[in-house]
Amino acid sequence: MSDADAQQAPAAGNTQALSLELLLQNLPGAAYRCLNDGDWTMEFVSEGMEQLTGYPAAAFMARPGLSYASLILPEDRPLVERGIALALAEGRSFQLTYRIRCAEGHIKWVCEQGAASPQAGMRLLEGFLSDYTRLRNADMLVREQASYLQRARDAIVAMDMNSRITYWNNGAERLYGWSAHEARGKKFSELLCENLAAYHTAYETTLSSGEWSGELAHMRRDGVCIETDTRWTLLAPDDAFGSPQKILVISTDISERKHNEAKIYRLAFFDALTDLPNRASLLDHLRRALLGSARTRKCGALMFCDLDNFKYLNDSQGHAAGDMLLQAVARRLEHCVREADMVARLGGDEFVILIQPLEDTREGAAAQAETVAAKVVAAMAAPFQLAEMTYSVSVSVGVATMCGTVDTVESTLRQADAAMYQAKACGRNTYRFHDPAVQAAWSARAELENGLRRALRDNEFVLHYQPQLDRSNRVIGAEALLRWRLPDGKLLYPAEFIQNAEESGLIIDIGRWVLRTACTELARWQRFPDTAGLTLSVNVSAGQFTEPDFVPMLQQIFEQTGVQPSGLKLELTESLVVSDFTHTAHTMATLKRRGISFSLDDFGTGYSSLAYLRKLPLDQLKIDQSFMRDVLTDQNDASIVRSIIALGDSLGLQVIAEGVETPGQRQFLSDAGCFIYQGFLYQHALSSEHFTQYARSVH
Structure with missing residues (x-):
């Protein structure tokens, strides 16, 4: 070696030592070398130890010095000892997280990464200690929040912009029947949505407005259709975590509520015996029909149908037979009208037929009503089979044409009722129109038709x-x-x-x-x-x-x-x-x-x-x-x-x-x-x- 080389060698060594010392000082933690003696007596520890524990590094390297093991919480120390011993026995490095009590008395989480010294074998340990408290708390917060999502009763589902499911909580598993493992990767639209039109409406609204809420029908794994109250929220992408844009779907099962609402509705608006709309429903439909008639200038009709001598059946055969007859009459009346028209039961043996306002004139409405009335009279002519008994009944029908520009709910009901009594006065088993002019026109029409048959x-x-x-x-x-x-x-x-x-x-x-x-x-x-x-x-x-x-x-x-x-x-x-x-x-x-x-x-x-x-x-x-x-x-x-x-x-x-x-x-x-x-x-x-x-x- 030349004299110049001899002079440069110590200088290079000093430079490397200074660089290493500077690196250790700036690390967010402490590098150490300690004895594997149970107290982890430090032979070397970097200056970062003071920031981590509050004690200066020299305190750990003095003889006698501060034992690092004494800082570890007693309940965590056995876990640390077992972890190190197991790693050394298996000839691998170790990574542990545990708690220490710092000089000020507060507790920190520490992450320790270490291994046996290559030169000294298992007698010496070398490693690095870092403050894990913030990451630990953040991780705990994430876990806590995730546990809240998992414990939620609602179904919480996340899907990407191609409808593929990326998150599926326990609530979704309970509601729909598929596990998270089975659901992830499947298309939300194909797995749950029978009505794709409703799905696309919700999807497009969410994209344009950022959210959508409403009721959707979803299919369970067992094929049962359930009603859900659902909210969709558009989640923006998170560039920091590389998270793409997604849609969060939160659904609540409202099947029972909808079922109860339907029951309440039927109790309020349908007759329990015949399953026909009741008086309240009829009045509502008649009011709306007249409002529509006033707008469109179209005419319709209302028909009162009263069974002749119904009281005799109740008195002679009992109310059970009467109830059976009313149910059978209801079904026959339903077959006499168009789909748009309505058959209702007012009570007792009184039924009402609402002919929707679709005709341009009262005469046209009267013609449609006459067709229905004739069907009703003919339908009642066939005997009814009531259990073991055959019973015949006739009907008297009163017809009132209506136009929303002049008629009201009350006047229409009154006129149809009066026409029904006129039908009874004319010998029953027939129909009559209340409007004298319409009645006269219809009588003339019927007379002309009979004349044509005669001709x-x-x-x-x-x-x-x-x-x-x-x-x-x-x-x-x-x-x-x-x-x-x-x-x-x-x-x-x-x-x-x-x-x-x-x-x-x-x-x-x-x-x-x-x-x-x-x-x-x-x-x-x-x-x-x-x-x-x-x-x-x-x-x-x-x-x-x-x-x-x-x-x-x-x-x-x-x-x-x-x-x-x-x-x-x-x-x-x-x-x-x-x-x-x-x-x-x-x-x-x-x-x-x-x-x-x-x-x-x-x-x-x-x-x-x-x-x-x-x-x-x-x-x-x-x-x-x-x-x-x-x-x-x-x-x-x-x-x-x-x-x-x-x-x-x-x-x-x-x-x-x-x-x-x-x-x-x-x-x-x-x-x-x-x-x-x-x-x-x-x-x-x-x-x-x-x-x-x-x-x-x-x-």
Whole structure:
């Protein structure tokens, strides 16, 4: 070694010693070397010992000096001794936490990390002591708070933003049935939520507002659905701990509360015997129905239904039989109403039906109520089986129409009750309307309907035929028009009865009669050379044309009458075409193959559309007489008529105008390109005999 190297070596050693001493002074704790003698007599301890214990480091290294073991709390010392002995026996380092009493008298938690000295074996220990008090207290606080979450009765669940469960407390395990181990990693939405729409609503609201609260139905592990009162809270990410954004869900089981609420509600608003809504419920629904009626201007009805001679059953057979009858009556009444309507029991043998305000007029509401009332009377006619006894009962029904703009709860109840007593006064087992005007209108409607049935039975209907002429004033066909000849000889036109026929469903039977009669007449024309080329147009109602058996029925008529279908033209309305286009087009195509032609009646008054004009197998457009009335004085009507004619020409469709009454109108049509006419200018509708004479005279 050179002299220079010899001089530098001690200097380097001093520098390293100074660096080590500086490091030991700045460590947050104390490095030590001690004897493994039970008192842990210190041979060396760094200056940090004073900050840790309050005693200077020199006090521990003096002879005799302060025993470090004496600072360890007596209850912790055996644990320390066993821990060190076990580590040394296993040839490994040790890490212990225990308490010491400092010079000032307060207690600190110490974390000691150490091992046997490599040079001295198990005789010497070397290690490091640090203050663990703050970390210990923080850890205890975390553990305490975690224990609170675990002991909470509520289900507490945390999930990430992909719905995956990251935390699941004991309350969640008790409520839902899955352990934390089973639940973690599963999707909250898939594990618990049957109603995914409600889950997504809660999720989106939490993201946008930071929280959501409400009631959710959750599925337990055993498949039982439970009601929960739930609060969702959005937890912001914690960058210090690397914690991502999550949602905290706290749920309380409210199934029992909801069950009790439902029981209380049923006790308050439902009749215990029949399970129907009771008086309180009826009054509430009636009040709300009238408020809604006042807003919408719609009309409904209230019906009082009272069992006839119910007291006799109670007196003769006992209240048990009476209760059975009331329960059976309740079920039959429920089958007489629409889903939106309501059946309630006022008490005793009084039942009430609320027909919701859905009709535009009182007459419409009365018509709906009459349908229900007739069902009720008919339903009660069948005998009731009460245990071993069969019992028959009838019912008296009072009907009051209602409109929220003029009627009140009290007036509606009073009127329906009065109408019910009127029904009883009329012999029971019937129904009556309270409103005199409605009652009169309904009686007239019922009388008209009965008259229509009689007309079918007694052959009171007749067909008249209005000629259709070409530009040469030659008769080329006719339209069959329905008339009703009353027994007193008076003749009624369709406007006076056809709507009633459609509403009652009688239009199907009437339409069948019209087609059979018209085909019989057309077949007669076809037997004579001078009328064989005539066509006959017949109006067909929407209800009749959409009947499943319409085509077979027509085929049967053709076979019975021997008519050639090529002479028959069916007139359809625009509303029929639009309401069920697919079915209408199919039926038309089927009949077209049999030689029947089609005319679109009243064209331009409804839902005129080029789409169906192109797709349907039409032969003719018919200009409605409402346009013809003012065609010479109203520019709009004139333009519409010209447009229809031009449209028909462009589509290759024949155009006929009805309601032609003056030479000026005919000239206007001729100038516009329409050359087939029907109207009073030529002839009114004629009887079969007179039409044949007229057709031959101008042929």
